[in-house]
Amino acid sequence: MKLRLLAAALAASVVLPFGAANAAELEVTHWWTSGGEAAAVAELAKAFDATGNKWVDGAIAGSGGTARPIMVSRITGGDPMGATQFNHGRQAEELVQSGLMRDLTDVATKEHWKDIIKPSSLLDSCTIDGKIYCAPVNIHSWQWLWLSNAAFKTAGVEVPKNWDEFVAAAPALEKAGIVPLAVGGQPWQANGAFGVLMIAIGGKDVYQKVFADKDAEAAAGPEMVKVFKAADDARRLSKGTNVQDWNQATNLVITGKAGGQIMGDWAQGEFQLAGQKAGTDYTCLPGLGVNEVISTGGDAFYFPLLKDEEKSKAQEVLASTLLNPTTQVAFNLKKGSLPVRGDVDLAAANDCMKKGLDILAKGNVVTSTDQMVSADTQKQMEDLFSEFFATPTMTPDAAQKRFVDIIAAAD
Template identity: 50%
Template sequence: MNKLITAAAILAAAMGSTSVARAADVEVIHWWTSGGEQAAVSVFAREFDALGGDKWVDTAIAGGENARAATLQRILGGDPPGAAQFNPGRQYEELISGGQLLDLTDLATKENWATVIRPASISAACLVDGHWWCVPVNIHSWNWAWASIPAFKKAGVELPTSFDDFLAKAPKLKEAGIIPFAIGGESWQINGAFGVIQTAMLGLDKRQALLKDKDMSIAEGPDMTKVFEEFRAFKQFSDDGSANRNWNDTTNLIVTDQAGIQIMGDWARGEFGVAGKKPGVDYACLALPVDHPTVSTGGDIFLFPKNKDAAVEAAQLKLASMMISPRVQALFNNAKGSMPVRDDVDMSLADDCMKKGLEIIKDPKNIAEDAGRWLSNDTTGQMNDLIAQFWSDDTMTVADAQAKYVDILKAAD
């Protein structure tokens, strides 16, 4: 009888152990759908599956706003995914306050995230009130102009050293049958380009005073008037096909030497990589002005909604650990076009553009904190709409656009 009891107890213990350690599917929602983005996210999927047991289940939804909305709907509806991509900032603050995210603090403490992740502003997006609620996976910067080297050679002009210099050279590009300035029609693309020009013209101190501190003397002043005037000057050098074009098709105009420059974040570098193009030969990554370059510290984070299944929770923690590991950071960011969030990774595969970004970011004085840390989704959406309207509607005056910009900042929460 005792032997039967003992055998039953051993079997039960073994079954319990198997239950805890069983494999789980981890559904990951993200918006990486372009060629370069798919190459990058496949690194995560491949490396996670290679760990054994648990499986990455891919749910790609085109458009960041659409993917975030789907994630929020799933969480609030009681059917959360295993992980979801967001941008660092205020997009997920209600999920934190509502207790709907898995607390990663024990894992982060064990792996010393607070020390290895840099700069500090990257950690701040996930480290809230002493707890880690997400994992940052890259440093993306908006502050780049991507240039076709053959296009500028065809026009007989050197690469620009500033945005003013580009405007002076743009007529030569146009005369050579090249689209001087490539831009897509989505509002976030247009506002993003506006923000890069704004940073270059205002400088980092005034930019922060404007967007973080809501300094109305800057918003209403002559410096912002010049920003709107400069941005409008770019319009004459764009093409008629821009209205319905997405960002990666716009990047392809640079890749195929049909256009001179595109202002776009460094995720564009992945598109050049997929096309087999080489920096310094086929294209240039320009941080303008070249005598005072800046990078912004945007990027992507992954959060992990709470799940009642212990196996899924264990897999979520395994996925978070893998995403921040030195090996995966190197592989993923080389594919994505972004910079790793830690500086102890093997960067032997880094191309010249990544090396340039890493050199710029070494000096804190060159870092522009992402405006999404300060502005709510609603405020950002209003700015997107305003700048897109200013771009498309030539009847809107600079004075009218600046006045509306001021009103948005005054009402910003």
């Protein structure tokens, strides 16, 4: 069925009856505050408002690490919002187990989420004790190296095709006054970059053993020694970035002040907002051009239990709207992510999104660390790699030993 026909059918049969009968205002909290992110979230708000309800935007500046404690505090403190963004995985696990979050199983069953959400691991991450507690909205992959074509032209070298060529081109970039690799100061950025290097250099099997099996021996092994050597190279190449936020680092690539950035596909929203074209103004290398995989992390919305009956009904409408095919296309095209529905038409996708879709279709995917380790373990890794990138005197060997200890105690 063509997208417009499918969208029209769902709009007529699902969204309008909900909205017409139960109009309410819902505060929705999230951490999407960059230019590209704001443009994407506006599509969600527009779709929800079209049901007759009202999206009350509760954006929290900073990042997930800044926003999540605020969100959790509000929910546990008796001041819940109507819906809140988390990464689908284990971030809301304790809230669910405490009985503070709404069960969406009825909505999911009615709208056949198990049939349309691909890969199935996304919905599995929303499922606790057989019940579904969140609505996935996208697939975000960390596994990308974004390159400024202009920066490499200025430096007089070819745009790299893989990580080794990128490292080799660094001296020419530095000679031209260009930072080779932009890495912002937020801890999650350093941790994310390490995870990308781990899959590209260490391989999928090592990644799986370390994070899924919590195998400390694998974390201490020779393949991980290579990963920490690559992380040491990344640390050296990122010296002089001098920005904090991820989108500021992306802007260095957009303006040709940095050669590249290891960042998730949400960076595409910033390139798009700047009017840059994939393949012409910038180049994207999935898996750093070494191991072309994508991780199936991303964002989902959870719904705290509310006492207000009308708002509770509006929560159902929002959950339905987020999975509507029209909403999925409009949001993900601007966010730079991939849709969670396997039945939508993304003919308008740019070259980089098409690369991601092709990898997804081949099934060359890995599970995001958010889905395999607890929030506490994730925070420990963020602290380690933030310190590693900020402390040139910390040797790769010392960092690896600390990493092994974290994995050995991981849950």
